[in-house]
Amino acid sequence: xxxxxxxxxxxxxxxxxxxxxxxxxxxxxxxxxxxxxxxxxxxxxxxxxxxxxxxxxxxxxxxxxxxxxxxxxxxxxxxxxxxxxxxxxxxxxxxxxxxxxxxxxxxxxxxxxxxxxxxxxxxxxxxxxxxxxxxxxxxxxxxxxxxxxxxxxxxxxxxxxxxxxxxxxxxxxxxxxxxxxxxxxxxxxxxxxxxxxxxxxxxxxxxxxxxxxxxxxxxxxxxxxxxxxxxxxxxxxxxxxxxxxxxxxxxxxxx
Numbered sequence: 001x002x003x004x005x006x007x008x009x010x011x012x013x014x015x016x017x018x019x020x021x022x023x024x025x026x027x028x029x030x031x032x033x034x035x036x037x038x039x040x041x042x043x044x045x046x047x048x049x050x051x052x053x054x055x056x057x058x059x060x061x062x063x064x065x066x067x068x069x070x071x072x073x074x075x076x077x078x079x080x081x082x083x084x085x086x087x088x089x090x091x092x093x094x095x096x097x098x099x100x101x102x103x104x105x106x107x108x109x110x111x112x113x114x115x116x117x118x119x120x121x122x123x124x125x126x127x128x129x130x131x132x133x134x135x136x137x138x139x140x141x142x143x144x145x146x147x148x149x150x151x152x153x154x155x156x157x158x159x160x161x162x163x164x165x166x167x168x169x170x171x172x173x174x175x176x177x178x179x180x181x182x183x184x185x186x187x188x189x190x191x192x193x194x195x196x197x198x199x200x201x202x203x204x205x206x207x208x209x210x211x212x213x214x215x216x217x218x219x220x221x222x223x224x225x226x227x228x229x230x231x232x233x234x235x236x237x238x239x240x241x242x243x244x245x246x247x248x249x250x251x252x253x254x255x
Contacts, residue, residue: 037064037065038067039066039067040067040090043056043067044077047081047082047083047086048081053086057085060089060090064095066094067093074087077090101254102144102252103250103251103252104142104144104250104252104253105248106147106181106245106250108244108245108247109245110141110245111139111242111243111244112153112179112189112244112245113135113136113137113240113241113242114134114153114179114241114242115238115240116132116237117134118237119234119236119237120235121172121232122160122162122171122195122233122234123170125172127159128157130156131156131157132153133155133241134151134152135148135149135153136240144253147179147181147187148182151179151180153176153178153189155176155191155193158173159172160172162232163231163232169230170233171194171195171196172193172196173192173193175191175193176189176191179243181251182251182253183251183253185249185251187251188245188249189243189244189246190243190244191244195235
């Protein structure tokens with residue numbers, strides 16, 4: 001009998017204090033739920049209620065602000081009488097909006113139109129040296145621009161020789177490697193280029209040497225002509241080419 005009474009008393013005490021805790025916790029929960037970030041209109045309402053600027057600034061710190069802090073809106077609020085201290089508080093407590101990203105695939109084989117960014121001479125570059133090009137037309141996948149006009153494309157010199165004796169022409173060979181996408185990532189591209197300088201001098205020199213061999217008195221003159229160098233290979237600034245994306249490539253875009 002006494003054991004049943006003890007259990008009943010314990011249950012009664014637990015029920016009582018449980019109800020007390022729920023009653024006490026309810027206002028706290030309601031208070032937490034009622035704390036919402038301030039908006040521009042909320043701030044303006046507080047200012048018009050003649051609260052001190054430091055009080056409003058403290059409220060901004062406590063509650064945060066989901067405010068429009070564009071220059072135009074801040075100018076409007078200032079004209080409405082919002083103090084500078086409050087405007088600063090709005091700026092410092094407004095969290096930047098989250099930026100959603102979108103993944104777009106640039107398919108293999110996509111054409112990229114490029115042009116040389118500067119004049120390149122086979123005499124001035126060396127094999128292995130990087131050379132730069134610029135994108136001349138935007139690359140779009142659907143409604144999204146993935147490679148912008150003016151983006152830098154990079155190639156690599158494979159062979160570079162200057163013009164040689166007897167009019168031998170210079171040669172320039174290069175291969176494209178990458179192009180910068182809209183998110184600053186590098187998209188692999190492929191294209192090969194080859195240029196040969198003017199070699200007409202070689203034919204002239206050969207004819208003069210043959211003539212000199214037949215007419216020995218002018219042989220020294222023919223020999224001098226034989227030392228005439230051929231032209232270097234020049235890749236003119238602004239010369240256009242087409243490259244192609246070599247593998248399917250992901251690009252991250254901001255919405």
